[in-house]
Amino acid sequence: MKEIKIGLIGWGTVGAGVTRILQKNSALISRRLGARLRLVRVADLNLKRDRGMKLAPGILTRDAARIIEDPEIDIVVELIGGLDPAEGMVISSLRGGKRVVTANKALLAERGKTLFREAGQVRRRIFFEASVGGGIPIIKIIREGLSANRISSILGIINGTTNYILTRMSEEGITLAAAVRGAKKAGYAEKNPALDLEGIDSAHKLALLSSLAFGGWADFSRIYREGINEITDEDIAYTAGLGYTIKLLAVAKQSPSGADLRVHPTLVPRRHLLSAVNGIFNAVYLEGDFSKSQIFQGEGAGQGPTASAVVADLMEAGREILSGNDSTPPFIATDRDLKLAPIGEVVCRHYLRIPVIDRPGVLARIASILGAGGISIDSVIQRQRYKRGLVPVILMTNQAREKALQTALDKISHLEVVRGTPVRIRVED
Amino acid sequence: MKEIKIGLIGWGTVGAGVTRILQKNSALISRRLGARLRLVRVADLNLKRDRGMKLAPGILTRDAARIIEDPEIDIVVELIGGLDPAEGMVISSLRGGKRVVTANKALLAERGKTLFREAGQVRRRIFFEASVGGGIPIIKIIREGLSANRISSILGIINGTTNYILTRMSEEGITLAAAVRGAKKAGYAEKNPALDLEGIDSAHKLALLSSLAFGGWADFSRIYREGINEITDEDIAYTAGLGYTIKLLAVAKQSPSGADLRVHPTLVPRRHLLSAVNGIFNAVYLEGDFSKSQIFQGEGAGQGPTASAVVADLMEAGREILSGNDSTPPFIATDRDLKLAPIGEVVCRHYLRIPVIDRPGVLARIASILGAGGISIDSVIQRQRYKRGLVPVILMTNQAREKALQTALDKISHLEVVRGTPVRIRVED
Structure with a gap:
């Protein structure tokens, strides 16, 4: 039976999962692939840490170059994360004729244009199923399963950490700070959960999904992004009462003014499939012109699911090697940039919570500012006295353009009766 | 740009969807594939029917042989359904060196062993994404996306017709007969919806999914099967009150006594993701040893979604042709049979509704028969007088072996106080 030789750089949580799958499911993998995946070298700076498993002697090394520069190795798995030195390792591996499998969404979203071009030039693919959605084969689904479709929208819960935090806030009524502590525990x-909390990780993944689905390179740095740092238990409680769940959504929609890409906390109505995606689960909702709406859901993080995606890529790369084929069309578009729609043009409904002094006529003044901006109010939901003599005015608007809403909110926040910053959360219906 | 030539046999609903996609998304498909998919001939016995679209002159023919025997055609799409003459067409096409794309689950489940072997011998693949789950790329997900995993269980709602019927019964409180009329309308x-109502279509699909997932050929004729013909609005109402939804589930589980494959109406607790899969939606829930639990959901029937899967297969076959590669490992195992677990060995909880004469001591007699069979009762839910002086005794059992439950039920149904046939529905927790 043929052998495909693999070198793994970065023996952390996911790396240990990969070595475990290659050991435990070795026979099954060989049967399905028609060849053996043989792990010949694992590089990590920490040789001591207990990963709960053993490697054959001589496999572990501190020196990644022993993988990258080994002409015998067919596939390099990059699992060290971060931009450098990962980028250099990927480029050297590709230039050395190796396939590369990676879970590094930050690297691909921020430097992917260079990397995928390099891959195209040397006719070696970069496989990155593990970079988005944990064990859900969402890259393959978009690229191959739905390849006959024009994808019009993607809605994703693609960061397990923030979804876990929001779920605990919602189920237990605890504060953000308490939920973050719980998630760490x-x-x-x-x-330092900033990458997750600020929506950067979701935006990295969204850049990859939308580049694949929309056929142009999505510039990560231009994706509109709001994290969950401002979400309070109070807003979770109010919006739950209105029939909504707050999720950190990654949104990609084809719109007349370009690709509308954004990551922000979003009110999802409870009847929407995404509202029931809880804890560390990830889910991606897709709409295609023929496939219609579909949703794919699974564990979005953790050792097993992510390692499952890495090994699926190893088998895919293995099939390519066995077939002797290096000429698949570009995996992801780098030859043209996706035109992005300005965030100001986005139209949606909004939830507003405006802390005001309890005084007659306040609502009328807020409503008149909104009305002047062409924003109509769907409902004023609740108005009960709470802390420090203030009352929250809680409003749901009808569909309104972001720009108009922002202008109105600025005006509202300068009203003398308004105390503190108004809260605004977008709604996905 | 290279061209891949396609012949389509069977221009019905799905066939018309395929021709529509190839027209509408032609540019996008060419860009993604790196080659043009060109429909050169369409065969159908009915040349007159309006499909709402036009084909170029000379493409339409009544003679399928003009496709099968045309050496210029690379891929044959078989969409006529049924066993014959479809089988012969597929075999002739493969022998003529063509790839075959089909949505014909009946053909593959009942005669697939021969067909896939033939395909292996002539080194031409049969692509069948469209045969299960409509637009959900579930074949690709199992075969490639989750290929690193040992799949331990599959739960599927894979027949849109019965799911639509059960959903309407559940939402509107109507009878089965009324819901069937509504579905036809x-x-x-x-x-003649027998194939759907009796669970045959689901069993066809389950045979394919389990053959793929478990690595052995599943003999369709030996899959345990119950349809939804006996489901009453009464049981839907009672079980709803207990927090369950009735679904026609296709179940495949690895068990110590073999592969446990079955199709039957099943109580799914409302917190289970599958309970919210309504109408014509399909969903497949999968558990892998590393990927853990995942669920894939989408429209399971209809022109667009099924055609989307057919064209995805055309593109996959196209990539294979472009790469010059004929040597992929067997698509589905035909060299060994899956050992099936006898249905008598299946263990699950059961819902029982037993119509009895309202008389003291009746419950005790039922409970004692169950107890003698080693079946413990989880709860006796409801006991209210209803039609013709009878009361329904409604029980939920704890985990019980099928064989024991069946024996007990036989005894119970012969009790003098029992009038009519006891109803039993399995529970999937």
Whole structure:
């Protein structure tokens, strides 16, 4: 039976999952692939840490160059994360004729244009199923399963950490800070969870999904992004009462003014399939012109699911090697940029919570500013006295253009009766 | 740009969807594939019917042989359904060196062993994404996306017609007969819906999914099967009150006594993701040893979604042709049979509704028969007088072996106080 030789750089949580799958499911993988995936070298700076498993002697090394420069190795798995030195390792591996499998969404979203071009030039693919959606084969689904369709929209819950935090806030009524502490304790948030909380990780993934689906390169740095740092238990409670769940959504829609790409906390009505995606689960909702609406859901993080995606890529790369084929069309478009719609043009409904002094006529003044901006009010939901003599005016608007809403909100926040910053959360119906 | 030539046999609903996609998304498909998919001939016995679209002159023919025997054609799409003459067409096409794309689950489930072997011998693949799950790329997901995993269980709602019927019964409280009439009216059920109602279509699909997932050929004729013909509005109402939804589930589980494959109406707790899969939607829930639980959901029937899967297969076959590669490992195992677990060994909880004469001591007699069979009762839910002086005794059992439950039910149904046939529905927790 043929052998395909693999070198793994970065033996952390996911890396240990990969080595475990290659050991445990070795026979099954060989049967399905028609060849053996043989792990010949694993590089990590930390040789001591207990990963709960053993590698054959001589496999572990501190020196990644022993993988990248080994002409015998067919596929390099890059699992160290971050931009550097990962980028250099990927480029050297490709130039050395190797296929590359990676879970590094930051690297691909921020430097992918260069990397995928390089891959195209040397006719070696970069496989990145594990970079989005954990174990859900969402890259393959978009690229191959739905390849006959013009995808019009993608809605994703693609960051397990923030979804876990929002779920706990929603189910237990706890504050953001408490939920973040809980997520760290449970191992679902890193010590510094900024990449997750600020929506950067979701935006990285959204850049990849939309580049694939919309056929042009999505510039990550221009994706509109709001994290969950401003979400309060109060707004979760109010919006729950209105029949909504707050999710950090990654949104990509084809719109007349370009691709509308954004990541922000979003009110999802409880009847929407995405509203029931809880905890560390990820889900991607897709609409195609023929496939219609579909949703794919699974565990979005953690050792097993992500490693499952890495090994699926190893098998895919393996099939390519066995077939002797290097000439697949570009995996992702780098030859043209996706035109992005300005955030100001986005139209949606909005939830507003405006802390005001409890005084007659306040609502009329707010309504008149909104009305002057062409924003109509769907409903004024609640108005009960709460802390420090203030009352929250809670409004749901009808469809309104972002720009108009923002202008009106600025005016409202300068009203003398308004105390504190109005809260605004977009609604996805 | 290279051209791949396609012949389509069977220009019905799905066929018309395929020709529509190839026209409408032609540019997008060419860009993604790196080659043009050109429809050179369409065969159908009915040349007159209006499909709402036009084909170029000379493409339409009544003679399928003009496709099968044309050496210029690379891929044959078989969409006539049924066993014959479809089987012969597929075999002739393969022998003529063509790839075959089909949506024909009946043909593949009942005669697939021969067909896939033939395909292996002539090194031409049969592509069948459209045969299961409409537009959901579930074949690709199992075969490639989750290929690193040992799949332990599959739960599927894979027949849109019955799901539509059960949803309407559940939402509107109507009878089965009324819901079937409604489904016919809406175009979701055929004039003779027996294949759907009796679970045969679901069993065809389950045979394919489990053959793929479990790595052995599943003998369709030995899959345990119950349809929805016995489901009453009464049981839907009772079980709804208990927090369950009735779904026609296709179940495949690895068990110590073999592959446990079955299709039957099933109580799904309302918190389970599958309970919210309504109308013509299909969904497949999968558990892998590393990927953990995932669910894939989309429209399971209809022109667009099924045609989307056919064209995805055309593109996949196209990529294979472009790469010059004929040597992929077997698409589906035909060299060994899946050992099936006898239905008698299946263990699950059961809902029982037993119509009895309202008389003291009746419940005790039923409970004692169950107890003697080693079946413990989880709860006796409801006991209110209803029609003709009878009361329904409604029970939920704890986990019980099928064989024991069946024996007990036989005894119970012969009790003098029991009038009519006891109803039993399995529960999937």
